[in-house]
Amino acid sequence: MVMNKRSSDTLVEQIVQLLRAQIQSRTLRPGSKAPSIRQFASQHGVSTFTVVEAYDRLAAQGYLQARRGSGFFVCELAQPGPEQRPRxxxxxxxxxxxxxxxxxxxxxxxxxxxxxxxxxxxDGEALQKALRHAARQPDDLLRYGHPKGHAALRERVVRLLAEQDIQADPGQILLTLGASQALDLVARRLTQPGDTVLVDDPGYSNLLSALRLRGLQLVGVPMTPTGPDVDALTSLLQQYQPKLYFTHTQLHNPTGASYNAATAYRVLQLAQQHGFMLVEDNVSHGLLGSAAPTLAGMDQLQRVIHIGSFSKTIAPGLRVGFVAADAALIDELVYHKMVSGMATPQLNEQLVWHILTEGHHRxxxxxxxxxxxxxxxxxxxxxxxxxxxxxxxxxxxxxxxxxxxxxxxxxxxxxxxxxxxxxxxxxxxxxxxxxxxxxxxxxxxxxxxxxxxxxxxxxxxxxxxxx
Structure with missing residues (x-):
């Protein structure tokens, strides 16, 4: 094989593909010595540095093994076994x-x-573009990010919230590992084991599991197609004194319901009267084309903690969510975030920022x-x-x-x-x-x-x- 210097594949990639094919076809037998670096470079008209990089990559992939003073030898490839993941x-x-x-x-x-x-x-194409953009600035990805998360993305979140009539500034935004970490941080900061909290019934299963693990007493508020049953909520508040109400306001999980304005107003009124805070889970907002009221938009983050995520609209594997709340509470949540996991991955946050701003996302x-x-x-x-x-x-x-x-x-x-x-x-x-x-x-x-x-x-x- 002659190296093609005009190919879209780099010379290193071409060498890797060539030797990998020879090893897989057993043209190069397990245990045999691979061509020496100098010999391969001379035969194919490439530099020894290029061959070294290709051999190192093949060693990392399990095709070659480096032996000090002796060169590289072909590995015995593991035979594919039966599917290990359970049915x-x-x-x-x-x-x-x-x-x-x-x-x-x-x-x-x-x-x-x-x-x-x-x-x-x-949108896989948008993610690929974002990855290429991030690769051009690798130094930005090597250090810990800002405790509150990538500054440019927090500014973008502020603009996205403004479209929902939620007024905030970057100091009121904390980026998290998805909405799950956001919910966990709020519960960790504002509750103690044994406290009573309200939740939607039915509600988000992962959240319910996390709250039970924390030792909280869960009181379910029945859901209707327009949000929680406010009469039932009023009755429950005569029996319980909850610290928080965790509720999913738009395209509710699992029912698909969304609050209407009357329900949102009445829930906020009851929260004020009975002295509890509202944790508004709004991770599905991007999937709702029409305008719908949010508790945070009506309250402006006074008694409401607003939680969002890009998992539903960009990619769940990036694990980028956020909390919007009063600035003093955000500072307290930052401490819990840093203690439990330091900063969130700056690479993921930059990828989300690039996808949101490159112009195709809408x-x-x-x-x-x-x-x-x-x-x-x-x-x-x-x-x-x-x-x-x-x-x-x-x-x-x-x-x-x-x-x-x-x-x-x-x-x-x-x-x-x-x-x-x-x-x-x-x-x-x-x-x-x-x-x-x-x-x-x-x-x-x-x-x-x-x-x-x-x-x-x-x-x-x-x-x-x-x-």
Whole structure:
């Protein structure tokens, strides 16, 4: 092979590809000595420095082994074994099930109950551009970032919040490892084990698990299609004195509900009267095309702590979220953030900043919203035909909350689905007390699948009642 100096691949990459192919085809046998660096450089007309870099890369990848004073030798390649990740059927449908599935998922499974978008729905091209941009400034990525997070991204968050009528300055913004860390920091700073907090019922399963682990007493506020049931909330406040109310205001997880203005006003009024703070989880805002009220917009961060994230709209793996709150509280949260994990990754924050500012993101969001709206409509019709009853149809976002047909137990149904590599999310996972629920959460982005609905249709022919 002659090195092509006009190729889009670097000379190092060409050498790596050549030797890797020879090792994989066993032209270069395991245990044999690779051509010496000088010999290879002379034969192919490249510098010895280029060959050294290529050999080092092959050694790092497990194809070559360096032996001091003797050169490089070909390694015995490990033979691919059976798939190590467990099938869905090997997991119990318990309170940790959805958390584990993020990391232990089956590639061929149907993730109809998960909480994230398919990889192909994200803007991969924008992420590649952002990575190339970051690579041109590597020195910025080697040191710890600002304790509050990347300054330019915090300024961008301020502008995004202003579009929701939330007035803030960069000193009121703290970047976090996704919304999960933001929620955890707030709970850690403002509660002690044994405290009572209000939560949505049903509510975000990961949050409920985290609050239970902290030893908090969870009191559920029933959800309606327009937000929490304010009459039920009023009644609960006569029995309890909560410190906080954790609530999801737009495209609620798992029901898809969004607060209307009347509900938001009444919840804020009750918080003022009874002296508790509101933690507004608004991670799905970018998926909602129409304007909707936020608690922070009506309160201007006086009694409201506002939490957002870019996981739903850019990429969950980047783990970039934020807290917007009173500046004094932000300073206290910074201390807890630094103690638990120092600064957040500056690379990830720069990537998000670049994607938000390069000019294509708004168009991507519009396309994503349209795609989800179509998926919402299709999934709603098919669930209706399968005998499910919908909580309501949000027409946007990822989730539909559906009640199983009479006589069908969602937990048993989910266990049977797992045996066929179908991930369902039974409703009890979203209850504050994990009590029985006849409901399930469906992620519409994964539900355009005939195998899923063939399974659900089989409920008419099989017994899925609890044993």
């Amino acid at each position: 869905l059927t090997e997991k119990a449908v318990d309170s940790y099930w959805l958390l584990r599935d993020v990391f232990e998922n089956s590639d061929r499974g149907i993730h109809a109950g998960c909480g994230w978008l398919p990889d192909s729905w994200h 168009k991507h969001l519009e396309q994503l919203r349209d795609r989800l709206a179509r998926a919402q409509q299709r999934t709603a019709r098919r669930l209706d035909m399968a005998g499910f009853t919908l909580f309501f149809e949000p027409g946007a976002g990822m989730f539909l909350w559906a009640q199983a047909p009479a006589g069908v137990d969602p937990l048993t149904l989910s266990q049977q689905a797992a045996a066929q590599d179908i991930l369902l999310a039974p409703g009890y996972l979203f209850r504050p007390d994990q009590s029985h629920s006849s409901w399930l959460r469906f992620n519409v982005a994964y539900c355009d699948n005939d195998r899923l609905f063939a399974f659900l249709d089989s409920m008419q022919r099989h017994d899925f009642v609890a044993t």
